[in-house]
Amino acid sequence: MIIRSLHLRHGRLALPKSSTPSGTLRRRAFTTTPLLRQQQQQSNVHSHAKTLPSEIRDYNDPVAQDFAFFHHQKAHTQHVGSSLAPHYRSHELVADPPRPQDITLQLLMASQSHIGHATSLWHPANAKYIFGVRGEHDPIHIISPDITAAYLRRACKIIRGVTSRGGLVLFVGTREGQARAVVRAAELSKGCHLFTKWIAGSITNGQQILGACAKKVVDENDKPIPGFGDQLPQTAALKPDLVVCLNPLENYILLHECGLHNIPTIGIVDTDVNPTWLTYPIPANDDSQRCVQVICGALGRAGEEGQKMRLGRARQGVVVSMPSHGLNPPTEGQAERDLELEERARLAEAAIQEELMIESEAAAAEHARQRRSLPNPEAQDADFAELAALEDGVSVDTSMLDRSLKRDQSDDEYDLEEDIVQSYQHDQALSREELAEVPLTADTTGSGEASSESMDEASRRDERG
Amino acid sequence: MITRRLARPLGAFTSSSWICPSCTRASLLQQRIAEQRRRRHDVPKLQEYDQTFRDEGVPGLFSPTGFEIGWKQYQGMIVKKLNQLTAGEPFENDNPKQLVTQFARDPSAASLFNHASMAHNNHFFFSGLSTSPVNLDDLPQLRDNLEDTFGSIDTLRTTMLDTAAAMFGPGFVWLVWARKQGSIKRGEWRILTTYLAGTPYPEAGFRHQGIDTNVSNAQKYEEYMAGEPANTVGYMGPASKSGRENASIPPGGTSLMPVLCVNTWEHVYIYDFGLPGKLNYLETWWDAIDWKVVEQKTPQEAFRDFEGAPSRYGSGPRS
16 A cells, blocks of 8 residues: 655645735635634624524624524424435535445445446456446446445545545546535545646646645644744645546546656546556446545545544644655744744735725725716716717706707708807907997996996087087 | 126236236326335324323323324324325425425315325424423513513413314414514514414415515516516515515515414314313313423524514523
């Protein structure tokens, strides 16, 4: 049995993350929900274990009240009337996966694990896993469920061994519908998951592809140890100690890389898959989602068992693995420096989050304002121009509209209004002196009085002269 | 030539499994096959009192034979029929409450609804009984809460028992906590009657009706029936998010939690009290209620007066 053992464990994050504490916006990594739940449980005062899930923080919130009522009613009325026999519920395969002890031939058959591919598509190397042929017109191979069970139990033992010695397991499932199972299994085994395309060279060219991933050093109880901040950037990129592949047919490159680096692989081998690609094949149907979830669930549970064993031993001070990390003991003052950098990174992250929150609040306020359709003073001209073009739009400044309409009318029509406006503008353009000289008949304006005075003067002049 | 008419069809003499189409119906055959499968529904266990009830009856209420008639025989009969009705169907794994909600408005599934509802209601009634019932005086919070609504426990008792006695024909009388939508109080206590196999849950009522046809015209109704809007409009109304959520509750209906019920079907009390002994049975039942079970079924919000107000008793029994 090939087992890679580690004493001081590397960090487990598979997503590229900036190794520098300040600067770039960090992607929202896969958060550890168990820790969050623990924190909420501590702060929660109102918790009744039987009826209410303990994740509610503010019990006085109306939404929380509705939630509590709904769950209370469900809990007390769901099973009233008859007791239902246990039956298959698809979500349970991911929510509560079967343990290796729960693997039975009936379960495997019900999960369609015995159904292989057409006989013409088979790989002769896995002849020993095949029970026989079914069907006359389109014959398919039938995989023996007892062989599936035996190989699956063996694979569970491997995973348990690896995880109990502090190894890192990578669960890979790149087909549609395998993501949830893969994530859940990695969660249980405290390993890594991959449900998108494997980037070729992640193991062989690790320093290039995964070089930016942050690493951390933890002790036997999985508590981080500061003081290696200067050495970690120089260490090699992380490699898994065991790889579980749910669809080997599409991941040949991954399996080849594992082979080059002596990483053992476990995988589901259908009748058309080459079993030599894997160290520990599990002959089963890789096309049935139910079958894949059963197998992945059992492997995840085995990993969980191994982790439990390891942490139990560690609490008693027993460590069953050989160190092979290549790190030197931390230098003087490095631990303090590491903690400081971590604190700075945490504050930077908090600041970024706050900025984002403010931005989102502003966007929400803007959206609310637009819905209430209050006029935006900055865009007023453009808005009204648009409104003026609409039939039902109400525009405040109708003179522009009227004028634009009137320009379309024929030239033969006389525009009295236009004439008045133009003459008014013409009058406005004249100076006051010029206006005073203009003879006006009877008006009460200032200029009129001035002119009447001048007229009187003129008449007096006439009378004199 | 004399032709003899055979007593049995010729098919009986052959060893083939073919039966003529007129002698079988596909659904019957399927059901017969499905019945031979493992039973889905079974008579539920009455917590830890199951064996005691069978041996000694319900203390102070039913004799062993009376309990057998009311529970073992009747519930067994209902559950057997429920198995027959759900065998091989897509809803064969649904619990009775789900069946009640789904089929209450489906006339072609009336039998299924009746049996599911009766199974649920009968089990609810028997789950309120126990070998050592807790008195209401030992639960001051619940008692004071009920006194708030009904004035006194005696009034509550009189109202419930008189309602049950006045019901002509079989049914159930329920004590429920009914939630109120859009009011300062979260809900209130109410007494509810259901006849025969009626269900107290409003979710079984007018499902998926987001508009009140009393205040809309034919065109609006047609539009509503024609299609769902792509986006939620406004805060209230049939197209809004809250409107569509509330569409599962009938207009004017509330979401409620039953805490107590009395079975007024005659077969339950006829053996121990006789047919004319209905009122005697009801009075005896009131003294046999296990109020601890009632308190467990009461939702937490019933112990608070209104939104935001802290409970008079501090943090309450379960908070």
